[in-house]
Amino acid sequence: MISIEIKELTKKYKNKIAVDNLNLELNQGELFSLLGVNGAGKSTTIKMLTCLVTPTNGDAILNNYSIIKNKNEVKNIVNVSPQETAIAPNLTVKENLEFIAGVYEIKNKKDKVSELLKEFKLNEVEKQKAKTLSGGWQRRLSIAMALINDPKILFLDEPTLGLDVIARKELWNIIESLKIKTTIILTTHYMEEAEILSDRIGIMAMGKLIDVGTSQELIKKAKARNFEDAFIKIVTGGDINESN
């Protein structure tokens, strides 16, 4: 079953094309990683798919709902962990989750909140104001908040930025456990992360989706020794020599 169908999605700013004619289909339960250097257009793509930014051209159908025509329906079935940590600073960790549960009018609010507290190991800091947490913990909370409505489609914009090795591994486990039920698009700068988690990987450069495939397919196509080299070759068009 097709979960996301992106058709000619384009975003132009005054003198800049942030996303240029993106076409892509994702299956239900697929985990897709978007890679690309800073400014490639990853966040803008996610912002369009979460109805934050209006496309200049094109459309996307998320579980049969158009991001242009059915904004309200889309907003109910998706959720996003934005690139910048998005939490209410003066609320405690638990209050943040309760608040976001209220935003999505979650029925079994109590259970859902305690489930997320446990899953993200946030119990020990649940009474702490969010602004007093370290960056990594704020990030965890921000991601936990994105799961409050059991989204059918989840967008994670650089989710593991600022997390330590252990927290990153833990988050990977959580993401793994969400697959199948949830279609996930994540962006990252960590090649390893994309390789381990993704079913397929898309590489963006200057607003264009220049290559899509499994990590193995991309390595083969680029005639590279490993995925990192493949990424560099694809993005630079082979201008930068392999590092030996």
Add this chain to the structure above:
Amino acid sequence: MKAINFAKRNIKELIRDPLSIIFAIILPLFLLVIFQQFKIPSDVYKIENFTPGIIIFSFSFITLFTATLVANDRNSSLLTRLFSSPMKPMDYIFGYTLAVLPIVILQSILFYTVALFFGLSFSVNIILSIIVAIPISILFIALGIIIGTITTAKASSGVGSIIVQLVAFTSGMYFSSDMIGKTFNSICKILPFSRVLDLVKGVLNSDYTNVISNVIISTTYIIMVTIIAIILFKNKMNSDNK
């Protein structure tokens, strides 16, 4: 329900950073007390006229800190996250308004209580004038939402204090506007601040001169400003219009 959920969060946010609330209560209270010491021989400083003035003046501080609350929220990525949630523009406007209303009521009760000590005689009119003040406070909250929506967090308090000044000079709380001159007087009559003050004062003192025109102009302002707040806020919910 989404609005109430949002209001709850806003109340917590305000109470846990209470400096602005304290300011909005203490400063007008200070003015109320201090001007009673001066015994200025003018009708506007009589306790039954000056207390409603202080109430409207305190509402301009509500504008100030509503603006700061909204501008700070816009600055944070929390609001960006909420903009991709199913919350509607009205949920935000109601959420901000409901969070600020308890402070409005608290202010009015407090100022009247203090006024009783300075010789205001107790009557049911006090309660009626508080009831009239509540919809009037919507005007000031909506002005705050507008300022918070169109200015940055840094600029919001500066722009908000324009409202504080306008209330001080055009409401007639310190001096009657016809003392200054014709043009100034007509500006005061076009702006809503003297109108709303006259309403609150009128109810307190059972003086209903010009009540029809005051009600019409005040209501028009409240509705218009609220609609503008909703439209501007809705527009900002699209990241392209940041």
